[in-house]
Amino acid sequence: MKSTILFITCLVAPALLFAQSKIEGKVQSAANEPLIGASIKLLDKEQGSITDLEGNFKLENIVPADRLVVTYIGYEPDTLAPVFNQIMLITLQESGESLEGVTVRARSESVVDEAPFLNILITENELQKAACCNLSESFETNASVDVSYADAVTGTKMIQMMGLDGRYVLISREGIPNIRGLNSRLGMNFVPGTWIQSIDVGKGAGSVINGYESMTGQINVDLFKPESMDTWYLNGYLNSFGRMEINANHQIPISEKWSSGVMFHASNLSSEIDGNDDEFMDIPKARQLNFLNRYKYEGDRLMAQVGVNLFMSDNAGGQKGFDFNSDLATSSMYGYEMDTRKAEIFGKLGMIYPEKPTQSWGLQYSLSYQDFNGGAGRRIYEGIEKTAYANFIYQNVLGSSFHQYKTGASFLYDDFEETFDSNSPTGLDTAMYRTEKVPGLFFEYNYIPNDQVTIVAGLRTDFHNLFGTYFTPRVHARWEFIPNWTLRGSVGKGYRTPNALMENSSVWISARELVFNAELKPEESWNTGVSVAGSFMIDDRPLGIVADYFYTDFINQLVYDRDVSSELLVINNLHRGSYANSFQIEASYPITERLEAKAAYKHYEMMMTTNGVLQQMPLTSRDRVFANLSYATLYDKWKADMTVNWNGPMRIPNTSESPVEFQQPNESPDFFMVNAQISRGFRWGSIYLGGENIFNFKQSNPIIDSENPFGSNFDASMTWGPIAGRVIYTGIRYKIN
Numbered sequence: 001m002k003s004t005i006l007f008i009t010c011l012v013a014p015a016l017l018f019a020q021s022k023i024e025g026k027v028q029s030a031a032n033e034p035l036i037g038a039s040i041k042l043l044d045k046e047q048g049s050i051t052d053l054e055g056n057f058k059l060e061n062i063v064p065a066d067r068l069v070v071t072y073i074g075y076e077p078d079t080l081a082p083v084f085n086q087i088m089l090i091t092l093q094e095s096g097e098s099l100e101g102v103t104v105r106a107r108s109e110s111v112v113d114e115a116p117f118l119n120i121l122i123t124e125n126e127l128q129k130a131a132c133c134n135l136s137e138s139f140e141t142n143a144s145v146d147v148s149y150a151d152a153v154t155g156t157k158m159i160q161m162m163g164l165d166g167r168y169v170l171i172s173r174e175g176i177p178n179i180r181g182l183n184s185r186l187g188m189n190f191v192p193g194t195w196i197q198s199i200d201v202g203k204g205a206g207s208v209i210n211g212y213e214s215m216t217g218q219i220n221v222d223l224f225k226p227e228s229m230d231t232w233y234l235n236g237y238l239n240s241f242g243r244m245e246i247n248a249n250h251q252i253p254i255s256e257k258w259s260s261g262v263m264f265h266a267s268n269l270s271s272e273i274d275g276n277d278d279e280f281m282d283i284p285k286a287r288q289l290n291f292l293n294r295y296k297y298e299g300d301r302l303m304a305q306v307g308v309n310l311f312m313s314d315n316a317g318g319q320k321g322f323d324f325n326s327d328l329a330t331s332s333m334y335g336y337e338m339d340t341r342k343a344e345i346f347g348k349l350g351m352i353y354p355e356k357p358t359q360s361w362g363l364q365y366s367l368s369y370q371d372f373n374g375g376a377g378r379r380i381y382e383g384i385e386k387t388a389y390a391n392f393i394y395q396n397v398l399g400s401s402f403h404q405y406k407t408g409a410s411f412l413y414d415d416f417e418e419t420f421d422s423n424s425p426t427g428l429d430t431a432m433y434r435t436e437k438v439p440g441l442f443f444e445y446n447y448i449p450n451d452q453v454t455i456v457a458g459l460r461t462d463f464h465n466l467f468g469t470y471f472t473p474r475v476h477a478r479w480e481f482i483p484n485w486t487l488r489g490s491v492g493k494g495y496r497t498p499n500a501l502m503e504n505s506s507v508w509i510s511a512r513e514l515v516f517n518a519e520l521k522p523e524e525s526w527n528t529g530v531s532v533a534g535s536f537m538i539d540d541r542p543l544g545i546v547a548d549y550f551y552t553d554f555i556n557q558l559v560y561d562r563d564v565s566s567e568l569l570v571i572n573n574l575h576r577g578s579y580a581n582s583f584q585i586e587a588s589y590p591i592t593e594r595l596e597a598k599a600a601y602k603h604y605e606m607m608m609t610t611n612g613v614l615q616q617m618p619l620t621s622r623d624r625v626f627a628n629l630s631y632a633t634l635y636d637k638w639k640a641d642m643t644v645n646w647n648g649p650m651r652i653p654n655t656s657e658s659p660v661e662f663q664q665p666n667e668s669p670d671f672f673m674v675n676a677q678i679s680r681g682f683r684w685g686s687i688y689l690g691g692e693n694i695f696n697f698k699q700s701n702p703i704i705d706s707e708n709p710f711g712s713n714f715d716a717s718m719t720w721g722p723i724a725g726r727v728i729y730t731g732i733r734y735k736i737n
Contacts, residue, residue: 022357024058025088027051027070028228033123033197035072035092037113043067043079050114058357111533111546116446116454116476117206117490118531118548120144122199129630129641130677131690131729132193133237133245133267135179135221140675140692141643143586143600143626144201145219148619151506152702152716152723153317153336153376155283156186161217162203162550162582163604163620167503168496168525170206170214173221175391176346176366177211181414182385182502183370186340190311191221192265192290194235194247198222204529204550205474205492208442208458209393209406212472215494215525216552216580224249226261226296226305232736234685239729241283242271258297265290272320275725276698278706280716282724284317284336285324294347300354306347313340318376319709328375334709336509338374358397358404365390376508377710380421383502388413404446410462412438420501420514434520436497437465452480462495467522470495485534495522498558500571507569510715512562518573524555538589547585554578562618562653563611566662567712577609586626594633600626616651619720621670623648635681642676650720662704662713668720671697685733696726 027038034055041048042059043066049057059068062082071077075092082088112119122142129141136157139145146163150156159166171179171188179187199221206214224233229251237245245267252260266289273282294307315338316324322335350362372383393408414436442460447453455477462470474492481487498520507514531548557578561570581604588598602624606617616622625646632639649667656663677690699721705713 021062022058022060022354023062023082023084023088024056025083025090026055027057027072027090027092028055029075030091030093033125035075036121038070038072038092041069041071043069060357111486112200113486114454115202116456116478116488118203118488118529118533118546120201120203122201124197127193127196127199128679128686128688128733129639130643130675131237131239131688131692131731132196133243134189134193135191135196136188138193138196138199141628141641142201143584143598143602144203146602146624149719149722150185150717151509151719152282152699153280153284153509154315154338154506155286155317155724156189156506158185159188160620161201161219162552162580162584163602163606163617164216164552164580164582167498168215168217168494168523168552170210170218171221172210172218173346174223174348175210175220176364177213177389178221178366180213181387182372182383182416182418182499183342184499185502185505186338190288190290190313190340190342192247192263194233194249194265195223195263195290195292196221197224203531203548204476204490205494205527207456208444208460208472208474209391209408211391211410211412212440212460212462212470212493212495214492215496215523216527216550223292224261224263226251226259226294227298229261230735230737232734234734235731237267237729237731239727241269241273241724241727243267243269243286245731254295257299258295260293260295263290263292273724274320276700276702276723278701278703279320280334280703280706281317281320281322284315286313286315287324288313301351303350303352304348306345309342309344309346311340311342313338315339315374328380329378334377334714336374336376338372338505340370340372342368342370344368356396358401359395361392361394363390363392372502375421376505379508380419381501381505381508382417382419384415384417386413386415402447402449404448405444406446407443408441410438410440410442412436412440414438414497416499418499418501432501434466438462438470440470454478458492464522467497470522482534484536485532487530487532489530491526491528493524493526495524497522500558500560504560504569504571506717506719507560507562510717511712512567512569512715512717515568515570517570521556521558521573523557525557526553526555527551528553541590544588545585546587548583550580550582552580552582557608559608559610561610563613563615566653566655566658566715574609577614579607581605594631596630598628602626611654618651618653619668619718621648621650637681638678639681640676640678642674645673647671647673647721652718652720655718658704658713664704664718668699671721673697673722685735687730687732689728689730691726691728693722693724693726698722698725 027035038051040057049059051057069079112121132138146160148158161169167184202218206218231251233249235247248264250262269286275282289312291310296305314324318335319333322333346366348364352360366389368387370385375381389412391410395406397404416434418432440462444458447455458474460472472493476490479487529550533546535542535544557574559572559574564570584602586600590596607614608617627644629642648670651667652664674694675692679686679688702723704715
């Protein structure tokens with residue numbers, strides 16, 4: 001009998017041990033931030049894994065006797081037993097031990113090592129180094145994205161990547177294209193900074209999975225997730241111009257598998273700021289409300305989320321005294337107004353197969369309605385955009401994990417209704433209506449033979465109902481040629497449909513007449529780039545280096561020519577007449593245990609044919625320098641940051657035909673911008689005090705002929721520097737974990 005029991009035990013025990021062979025989990029910090037690239041290895045075995053962009057990992061062929069060793073630079077390692085049939089949540093504590101007097105700290109901004117293209121991850125810690133009131137202000141401590149100003153009336157902040165306008169960058173929210181179309185000029189101002197958990201900045205042509213519109217780069221914004229966000233996160237902000245903000249994020253637990261989150265934002269600026277005494281407001285009055293609520297379901301196989309986003313914004317600028325809801329057409333004052341409303345439903349649906357962990361599928365979708373009403377002076381604009389987007393993705397392997405692929409189909413529907421009334425006998429009065437229907441197919445192959453090499457080849461074909469077939473090939477390659485040094489290269493094609501009126505809303509703030517010299521055609525370009533990233537030790541501290549070069553060749557570009565005449569903005573389709581070169585080198589180094597420095601030099605050569613001459617694009621610096629110092633005491637009780645940006649001279653559009661008193665120099669002077677912030681941390685959150693443009697540099701006389709705004713020489717669009725001057729701000733962040 002005993003021998004029978006022993007025999008059965010010997011048979012059953014191995015089956016029980018190996019039945020639960022798969023585990024999955026997430027590695028995070030004590031602040032609930034995912035730790036990307038954390039190492040999970042089995043004790044005394046070769047098997048292991050690293051965490052992905054959300055801190056997740058999976059391991060197979062695990063037995064209960066195994067022990068997991070979890071490590072991450074700057075954090076205490078942990079050894080623990082595997083847990084089956086549920087997601088393991090592993091929290092690592094930041095290391096307090098020193099290595100020869102140096103504490104290794106986690107980077108709040110870094111190159112994602114495993115990414116096949118140059119991808120910089122900006123975490124919440126980096127975002128909190130500045131006020132970060134909205135997405136356009138989230139890059140002030142980052143060297144890869146430049147912030148510029150559109151004109152001297154609207155106060156709109158825009159971005160540039162590799163020297164080119166942000167409209168050539170695909171900006172998505174958690175993989176779904178979000179800021180595009182009529183929203184491409186103003187949309188970044190409408191995303192509250194307190195909603196953002198992290199930002200991925202990718203240079204060069206992006207993945208074919210995300211569409212054909214990524215021409216020079218991609219920015220993906222991750223919002224706080226319902227399952228991991230704080231129970232309450234409150235933020236209040238006030239600056240010296242009178243701008244006030246209230247933000248509230250709240251997690252609503254529902255059940256073991258369901259979670260929900262609510263995010264709210266309200267801001268208001270009602271004061272009239274005129275620092276240069278030209279009787280024009282330096283920044284417009286503004287009021288804004290944002291609301292987002294989403295639900296997430298995580299089952300054993302099925303995962304789903306759905307959310308709703310509601311938004312309203314009113315802006316009123318121009319001459320002092322112009323207010324909200326003023327009538328532009330009849331007002332005796334020169335005014336600027338833009339009222340925006342948006343409603344959106346978005347979500348994701350996905351399926352995983354525990355018995356086939358390499359196989360999964362997902363569906364991303366979004367439905368939105370947005371309208372714009374406003375204008376400048378006597379020019380009245382109305383625009384409506386209705387968008388539907390769906391993207392189905394299936395992924396699996398070909399034989400082994402060395403050969404992975406993703407394939408699927410997408411559909412984009414865009415319906416545009418625009419009217420523009422110039423109120424001028426010679427100006428442009430037009431109604432622009434178009435409906436774009438674009439089904440697409442894509443396939444992307446990943447070859448990953450080892451940790452040192454990754455090759456990604458993608459191809460997509462889209463069938464545009466107005467412009468024919470788009471053929472979009474893209475290739476990315478990554479090679480860690482020596483330890484800690486990685487070489488990357490990429491080449492890819494991109495397309496986009498321009499929106500000439502909204503993308504040139506800054507030129508409305510002038511007497512220039514808009515002249516269309518060609519029918520609307522899609523913009524088309526090739527982007528090629530190479531980068532190297534790595535580090536080496538100096539005095540037992542790592543000096544990090546990232547250098548990259550990208551070349552963008554436009555096959556067709558919609559060009560906005562201000563050099564033809566100071567009275568015109570001529571819009572042309574330019575074939576093979578423009579290109580851009582971008583070079584950047586960045587270094588980061590922990591000077592001491594608590595003080596870290598980073599600096600970058602950027603050189604841009606952006607050539608465009610205007611008025612028949614191939615010349616540098618106007619109002620863009622050829623050379624820029626960026627520097628940042630960050631200091632933190634033990635446990636981040638006190639933190640201080642300072643950022644310095646030097647902007648080289650910019651070419652100013654030709655004004656030789658204007659009267660002598662209104663003519664502008666050929667180029668702007670160079671200038672410095674200095675921002676700084678100090679914060680005090682507590683168990684419940686932090687308080688902060690900071691300043692932007694601390695030395696109060698301002699472009700002198702940014703408005704040409706400001707005394708006669710309805711005259712033929714008025715122009716507020718020739719902006720190359722800041723208008724409003726120094727701003728001091730303070731705020732409080734309060735968290736209940």
